[in-house]
Amino acid sequence: MPDRFRLAALAATSIAGIASAVIWWPGSVFALVVAGYAAAQFVPMPTPSRLGVSTAPALAGAVALTTHGSAVLVIGALSAALPLSRLLVHLLHGRRVGDERFPSEPVGIGVFGGLFALAALGLGGRDAADAVTLSAYALAVGGGYLASAAMRAAVSGRGHSMPRRLLFIRALTDWPAHAVLYSAAALYAVTVPVMGGWSVLLAGLPYAFGHISLHRLQATRHTYDQTIRALGQIPEAGGMVTAGHAGRTADLAVAVGADLGLGGRALDRVEYAALLHDIGRLVLANPAVAAGHHTPSDVSGWSAAIIGEAKNLDQVAGLVAVMHSPYRRPGERRDPGLPREAHVVRVVSAYDTEISTGRSPLEAIEMLHRGAAYDFDPEIVSMLRHVLERRGAIAA
Amino acid sequence: MNTQDRIGTIYSGTLAALGAATLIGLFVLQESPGPLWLWVTFAAAFVALEFSSVEVNDRLFVSGSIMVAFTAATVFGRESAVLAVALMAAIAAFHPDDLRQRRWRQPAGNFGQLVFSATVGVTVFLPFLPDGPVEAPDLPLLAAGAALSAAVYDWVNFGLVRFMVRRLYPERTLHPWLKMLTNHVALAVLGAFGGILGAAYVLVGPVILPLIFVTFLVGQMGFHSYSKLRSAHEDTIRGFVKAVEALDPYTRGHTERVAAFVRMTAERLGFEPDRLERLRWAALIHDVGKVAVPAALLHKPDSLTDEEYRRMVRHMRVVEDVLAGVDFLAPMVGIAAAHHALLDGSTDVAVEGRILAAADAFDAMTSTRSYRSAVTQRTAFDQLRRRREIYGVEVVETLIAAIEMSSEVYGSPDDESAAVVERLVRERAIRA
Numbered sequence: 001m002p003d004r005f006r007l008a009a010l011a012a013t014s015i016a017g018i019a020s021a022v023i024w025w026p027g028s029v030f031a032l033v034v035a036g037y038a039a040a041q042f043v044p045m046p047t048p049s050r051l052g053v054s055t056a057p058a059l060a061g062a063v064a065l066t067t068h069g070s071a072v073l074v075i076g077a078l079s080a081a082l083p084l085s086r087l088l089v090h091l092l093h094g095r096r097v098g099d100e101r102f103p104s105e106p107v108g109i110g111v112f113g114g115l116f117a118l119a120a121l122g123l124g125g126r127d128a129a130d131a132v133t134l135s136a137y138a139l140a141v142g143g144g145y146l147a148s149a150a151m152r153a154a155v156s157g158r159g160h161s162m163p164r165r166l167l168f169i170r171a172l173t174d175w176p177a178h179a180v181l182y183s184a185a186a187l188y189a190v191t192v193p194v195m196g197g198w199s200v201l202l203a204g205l206p207y208a209f210g211h212i213s214l215h216r217l218q219a220t221r222h223t224y225d226q227t228i229r230a231l232g233q234i235p236e237a238g239g240m241v242t243a244g245h246a247g248r249t250a251d252l253a254v255a256v257g258a259d260l261g262l263g264g265r266a267l268d269r270v271e272y273a274a275l276l277h278d279i280g281r282l283v284l285a286n287p288a289v290a291a292g293h294h295t296p297s298d299v300s301g302w303s304a305a306i307i308g309e310a311k312n313l314d315q316v317a318g319l320v321a322v323m324h325s326p327y328r329r330p331g332e333r334r335d336p337g338l339p340r341e342a343h344v345v346r347v348v349s350a351y352d353t354e355i356s357t358g359r360s361p362l363e364a365i366e367m368l369h370r371g372a373a374y375d376f377d378p379e380i381v382s383m384l385r386h387v388l389e390r391r392g393a394i395a396a
Numbered sequence: 397m398n399t400q401d402r403i404g405t406i407y408s409g410t411l412a413a414l415g416a417a418t419l420i421g422l423f424v425l426q427e428s429p430g431p432l433w434l435w436v437t438f439a440a441a442f443v444a445l446e447f448s449s450v451e452v453n454d455r456l457f458v459s460g461s462i463m464v465a466f467t468a469a470t471v472f473g474r475e476s477a478v479l480a481v482a483l484m485a486a487i488a489a490f491h492p493d494d495l496r497q498r499r500w501r502q503p504a505g506n507f508g509q510l511v512f513s514a515t516v517g518v519t520v521f522l523p524f525l526p527d528g529p530v531e532a533p534d535l536p537l538l539a540a541g542a543a544l545s546a547a548v549y550d551w552v553n554f555g556l557v558r559f560m561v562r563r564l565y566p567e568r569t570l571h572p573w574l575k576m577l578t579n580h581v582a583l584a585v586l587g588a589f590g591g592i593l594g595a596a597y598v599l600v601g602p603v604i605l606p607l608i609f610v611t612f613l614v615g616q617m618g619f620h621s622y623s624k625l626r627s628a629h630e631d632t633i634r635g636f637v638k639a640v641e642a643l644d645p646y647t648r649g650h651t652e653r654v655a656a657f658v659r660m661t662a663e664r665l666g667f668e669p670d671r672l673e674r675l676r677w678a679a680l681i682h683d684v685g686k687v688a689v690p691a692a693l694l695h696k697p698d699s700l701t702d703e704e705y706r707r708m709v710r711h712m713r714v715v716e717d718v719l720a721g722v723d724f725l726a727p728m729v730g731i732a733a734a735h736h737a738l739l740d741g742s743t744d745v746a747v748e749g750r751i752l753a754a755a756d757a758f759d760a761m762t763s764t765r766s767y768r769s770a771v772t773q774r775t776a777f778d779q780l781r782r783r784r785e786i787y788g789v790e791v792v793e794t795l796i797a798a799i800e801m802s803s804e805v806y807g808s809p810d811d812e813s814a815a816v817v818e819r820l821v822r823e824r825a826i827r828a
Contacts, residue, residue, distance in 0.1 A: 129600050134607075176614045183610040190607070194599045198535050202596055205589050206611035213618025220625045223724040227629060230722045231636055237714045238688035282640065282687050309635030312628035 034084045045181065045211055046218035047174035048264075051101060051152075057178060058207070060109045061185030064116050065128040065137060066192065104155065104171075108148025115140035129190040141182045145175065170264060180210035232275035240281040242356045245349075250274035253348040255387045256380060260340065270341045273319040277345055279303045297324045319345065327377045343377040347384055350376065361393040404564050408501045411508025411556070418515050419486060422479040429472045429480035437605075438468040439484045446488040448616065460612065461488065462549060462583050463590035466542045469518050470594025474525050478518045485510035509556045517549025521591075530598040538591045546587020550580055629724075637680055640687050650759055655679035657755035660798035661791065665747075675748050678731035681719060682752060685712025709736065738786060747791065754780060754787040754795050762807030769817035773799075773807045
């Protein structure tokens with residue numbers, strides 16, 4: 001996202017926040033909210049999209065419900081306080097904290113606040129523990145979350161050929177973290193009038209349970225990814241494959257797959273297949289096998305057999321097993337049963353192999369074009385070209 | 397029916413009778429919990445959580461059912477608390493798998509165990525409940541009482557399980573109660589939270605239930621996914637190790653056996669679960685480095701020269717460095733490297749490295765390789781004792797005791813068979 005746009009958004013919302021504070025809030029209360037939001041940026045909750053979400057939504061939810069009587073006045077400044085808090089974080093700590101969540105997070109909180117404020121006009125004197133109030137709260141949370149996901153799709157869609165619709169769907173996978181934050185906030189808000197400080201424990205423990213579970217899940221996913229990468233490097237460590245081939249192939253394959261519109265799990269399969277497709281070369285450590293004739297399809301078969309020993313990688317093994325099947329044989333129609341993910345890995349692996357022989361990126365793409373429509377899927381070759389142009393590897 | 401089955405039936409029957417008598421007594425002494433829809437809601441949550449414990453940390457499984465038990469106890473009050481929770485526990489004893497497979501002995505034992513534990517635990521909680529409706533000033537005593545009562549519930553439950561397992565399966569090792577402290581603390585905290593939650597329900601109303609449900613549902617889903625991913629991670633590494641082993645017919649199954657010997661030894665030495673787990677992983681990956689060793693070197697019929705041995709170690713270290721780049725595997729790679737250092741003559745090696753080296757050596761001696769046959773188990777024990785200065789006396793004697801206790805016998809059945817196989821191996825080596 002261009003810095004000028006970010007700066008303009010930051011400036012506009014900061015001015016709106018200061019203005020609303022001057023008009024509606026005591027300065028000390030506003031300063032506390034800004035500081036609270038700033039602190040929340042340092043306590044992100046892990047999410048499936050790996051962008052994380054700060055605990056600011058929980059703060060917003062708690063403030064909205066506990067000041068229900070004057071929600072109309074408060075909510076207007078809540079979303080504006082967030083950009084000011086980012087400025088504070090930037091000044092104190094540097095630019096990196098929370099940047100990836102801007103502006104989707106303040107937009108989401110702002111829409112939540114606006115919707116809840118509208119609903120509050122019709123709720124009369126109902127308190128926070130009322131079912132109707134909480135229903136309105138849930139609807140406002142839903143609206144805010146959809147707005148946040150839409151903003152994230154709009155921002156990350158710039159320069160990305162993946163349809164924004166798919167980016168939006170991907171952004172929606174972060175719902176567990178948002179659900180925990182807003183529910184914990186509501187739990188605090190409805191119990192604090194009767195339970196006082198115990199409400200912090202009542203809300204804090206379920207929040208901690210949710211946070212720890214998502215944190216463990218993310219840490220385990222990170223370890224799993226690291227392990228797959230390490231296993232993919234073992235043939236390289238044994239001198240059987242060019243150093244770095246697995247990692248480069250995986251990186252490019254994921255980019256091409258994303259541009260093709262592949263979803264989260266399909267992209268994971270592409271990445272793992274790209275990392276592990278040469279692991280079958282370990283079989284060549286046996287001199288009897290190495291002395292005989294073997295083809296790339298043989299290597300794929302050995303790789304698929306090794307990968308298939310891990311039951312959870314069955315689908316990855318299936319991709320690797322067929323990745324060396326040609327796109328189309330002369331005089332025959334294309335086999336629709338061949339998965340596109342397998343062809344993505346085939347094309348990208350072939351590209352990296354050409355690069356490893358000393359060809360330039362443009363020459364390597366030309367080599368692939370010569371085999372397009374038979375050896376290689378022409379659409380995937382074209383997508384690879386677009387990715388390389390975007391990365392500046394070849395001229396547009 | 398053999399003796400063990402008969403004893404098991406007697407114990408399960410006794411427990412079931414105890415549970416039934418307890419329930420009958422409670423029906424007489426306590427009032428029925430009401431309203432019925434509320435009890436059904438709590439019972440459904442209790443049963444669902446009892447059947448779906450989650451792995452919150454390395455092999456630490458926790459079920460949230462104890463939290464529901466104390467929430468219900470607080471909500472229903474002194475008049476009905478014990479009966480309400482005992483009834484929930486009675487239902488939770490019958491797992492759908494037991495019903496599908498028409499297993500009755502296990503559920504009967506579970507029924508008595510859960511009902512009795514719940515009754516004792518919630519009875520301890522009764523004095524901490526107020527006479528009338530719960531009010532905010534009651535919260536500190538309620539929380540403390542629920543934590544204490546949850547600990548009692550857990551202690552009685554665990555004691556009954558331990559009693560049964562010790563009598564029916566004496567060969568199984570159970571972690572002593574104190575070594576599972578983290579489990580017990582977690583359950584006490586959940587119990588305390590259940591008490592506070594019950595108080596919140598009384599003070600605020602049913603509106604808090606969906607809010608609690610959402611946060612715990614997400615947490616449960618997260619831990620469930622974490623557990624599945626952990627298993628997938630372990631399966632991936634084991635699958636890779638198995639595939640690599642399959643490349644060499646002489647070492648098929650080697651890492652699994654070494655991992656088993658290592659586990660048996662470390663358990664007898666009283667290793668903490670985390671430490672035991674690290675050692676088990678080190679055993680699984682300790683030979684992965686061999687994939688980078690040229691086959692001619694690996695399967696050389698004669699002993700390796702010093703230079704050839706150094707080349708082999710260099711190749712293995714390259715792969716170990718790759719695996720050490722994985723944060724999770726780095727400590728285990730360190731243990732595997734330490735075991736190699738022991739073979740190089742290093743004396744300053746941690747006990748984990750010595751256990752792995754001793755287990756590796758035992759399996760190597762009791763397996764036939766390309767250059768020699770397997771020896772008898774007795775001979776292997778003697779060899780280990782001769783090298784006790786290298787591996788440590790305690791490690792050697794513990795490993796030997798663990799293998800003898802397992803009633804399995806490894807290696808050649810006798811010296812004559814070993815001599816025959818040795819001759820065949822040498823003949824094949826000469827022809828090769």
